[in-house]
Amino acid sequence: MSVIVNGLTKIYGKQKALDGISFEVKPGEILGFLGPNGAGKSTTMKILTGYLPQTEGHATVCGFDVNTQSMEARKKIGYLPELNPLYTDMYIKEYLLFSAGLQGLNGKIAEEAVESMISKTRLTLERNKQIGQLSKGYKQRVGLAAAMLHNPEVLILDEPTSGLDPNQVIEIRNLIKEIGKNKTVIFSTHIMQEVEAMCNRVIIVNKGKIVANDAIENLQKKSDKEYIITIELKDEISSNLFASLKGLVQTEQNGKLYRLKTKSDIREDLALLAQQNNWLILSMKVEENSLEEVFQLLTK
8 A cells, every 4th residue: 555544643732633544545546535624634634744743643655654754755755735835936947946856856857857747737838937927727737746746656635726727627637647547646625526537536534534435436325315316208297196106205397307306216116107107218317416415414
């Protein structure tokens, strides 16, 4: 495993920001790390990257303990924090060369790494500008480029698409997905569409504890919210004819399309009812709960 977290706890005075969380992330996995504000996401990331010491528990990155082997662990990590720290009076290439030097890259190796990241993050047209002249979206790209210069095994991204326009979001999303094929990526965001588009697995934290750790499709199926079944018939019928179905909560009708809220998956009973009444079914499916609905349910 690239990242192993075991019983991680962080206490600020009387406030417990993290309460004994444990999880693992393997190479080639893009993990969505979600939670409401104040849930402990950024605290976890800061501990993993060596910015904060934990109160209890331990964590390792690529086999190095983030507390006792902090420098070795940091060399394996690329980190883009939520508040992207940049030297705004420096030019893009100047700043990236400076960042490369901090990572131990020099000479031709540094030049090649900088040119590669400028290309990958689509900064070519802006490369000769001062960072202070850039939009928020382009500043975010500079931060992402700096995080990846030393080809880290683990990439930790806190709100990486913040401030990007839709086209830029797609470009960065594709870049992160490409990176995630052979690296470990921990990705924090409040944009659920980003998580659904990029992540293999999701961890949801709330009040310092992990409340979910699973693949997105499994979380949607495990949600204890009501089922929603949509059925389209060839001919319009009265919605009252569904009243005999066991577990039916509510029926909504739009012409020949019916949306049934139920306590369980009653598609078999629904098909039998249609057969008994000679209704011709054109389509029928169960609507999965969206990740946003699951998130709201688990973090209320």
